[in-house]
Amino acid sequence: MEKYNFDVTINAGAYTEEPAELIKNTIVKSKFANYVTFMTGVKSSETVNYIGGGVTIQAGGTCGFNASGTREVSQRTVSVCKLKVNENFCMKKMEAYFTQKLLSPGSTYDEDDIPQIFREDLQEKVSYENELIVFQGNTATGTGNLALCDGFIKLCDDTSTVVRASSGVTFVGNEITVMKSIVNSIPENIRNSAGLQLLIGQDWFDLYQQEIFDLNNRWVAPEDGTDGRLLFTNIPIIVMPGLTGTNRIILTEKENMIVGTDLENEEEDFKFWFSMDDDIHKLKVEWKIGVQFAFPENVVYYAQ
DSSP, X not given: OOOBOTTSOBOSOSOOXXXXXXXXXXOOOOOGGGGSEEEOOOSSEEEEEEEEOOOOOOOOSSSOOOOOOOOEEEEEEEEOEEEEEEXXXXXXXXXXXXXXXXXXXXXXXXGGGSOHHHHHHHHHHHHHHHHHHHHHOOTXXXXXXXXXXXXXXXXXXXXXXXXXXXXXXXXXXXXXXXXXXXXXXXXXXGTTOTTEEEEEOHHHHHXXXXXXXXXXXXXXXXXXXXXXXXXXXXXXXXXOGGGTXXXXXXXXXXXXXXXXXXXXXXXXXXXXXXXXXTTEEEEEEEEEEEEEESOGGGOEEEEO
């Protein structure tokens, strides 16, 4: 497999007649944005403000006023990490290879000469890696991109009030049992919430599907744009690429999963320009991201 890195060297032989076609690897674009609540305008840190407290009902029928009960005002902080991608493209290096067919006539090029397939490939990769960071990021133990910011898994691991579901068995081979334990762990105050959703990786979802089929000769049928419903419930199952391979399941309300950012979809705003100083085409994209739960006690978390 020949690779082309326009920041360093094109690893291919000199040009012979070849088709001017580039094929990119398939990258699954992120889907988490549809299942979280964005908090925009966060440049460093901001608080999530919420109220709580119970209600004390008293017997009536008599005069007098006896105050009872409290309103609780609490805060949780959303802190964002500042991320960016910078790349160089030396278009002149494309002239000696089959990529010359992708260039416009002449010896000077502008940002429009960067092939669209490069742009799409970069945008998809940034989108996918951003989702991995949102779920798997860990500044303490992560490597590569995952060391840049903390994600939902680390938040669950570090927050004592998150509800930890345990079935006493491993997921593989006991998929339905584990799913039942997660449902049984849902706090009573949100059990009937219409906003509940179960997030699971593709690998574990496939195993869950297979066990249901083996036992009942049926599938978890997709419904309303989701990947199915948990058996015996109306809770949608969402296959989340960011959780694939993590051995984790997260169940909570969409409104409870806060993703802080300065500007929503900012990671899709790629800037390309030509620098006459060094005759290089340049790419830049910057964005901010951070995660938090408004109510950690309303999160059911299964970790194997």
